[in-house]
Amino acid sequence: MVNKIDHVGIAVRDLAAAKEFYEKVLGMKVTAEEVVEEQKVKVAFIPTGDSEVELLESTTPDGPIARFIEKNGEGIQHIAFRVDNLEEKLAQLKAAGVKLIDEKPRRGAGGAKIAFLHPKATFGTLVELCERE
Numbered sequence: 001m002v003n004k005i006d007h008v009g010i011a012v013r014d015l016a017a018a019k020e021f022y023e024k025v026l027g028m029k030v031t032a033e034e035v036v037e038e039q040k041v042k043v044a045f046i047p048t049g050d051s052e053v054e055l056l057e058s059t060t061p062d063g064p065i066a067r068f069i070e071k072n073g074e075g076i077q078h079i080a081f082r083v084d085n086l087e088e089k090l091a092q093l094k095a096a097g098v099k100l101i102d103e104k105p106r107r108g109a110g111g112a113k114i115a116f117l118h119p120k121a122t123f124g125t126l127v128e129l130c131e132r133e
């Protein structure tokens, strides 16, 4: 089952400047920040209601977020849906012939289990599925 939008991932060039906008201008609050080495990214989480904004800054010029910005500019990079059982969901999607980037869950920011679906299978949006304890 897909429960809700867990978060929206936004690629930015300058995490400090983006955080300042969300905090000082919009009056929101950054509650967690972390570096995810595997994805070469520095992440800041900003909860709003039952969901979060995930700001993403690349830690290297060749990381996936740096490449995304080079190609598309800054902006929404992915949308993440919360699921109850990620392994089961991935197995269902695979059986249905859906193109996946991750066939097995991997570790995302905040200790979540995550997997990405291929944008070719999702009408152009990079979709992340996310399971949290």
Ligand code: ZN
Pocket (backbone or CB within 6 Å): 007, 009, 054, 078, 080, 128
């Ligand atoms: Zn995400």
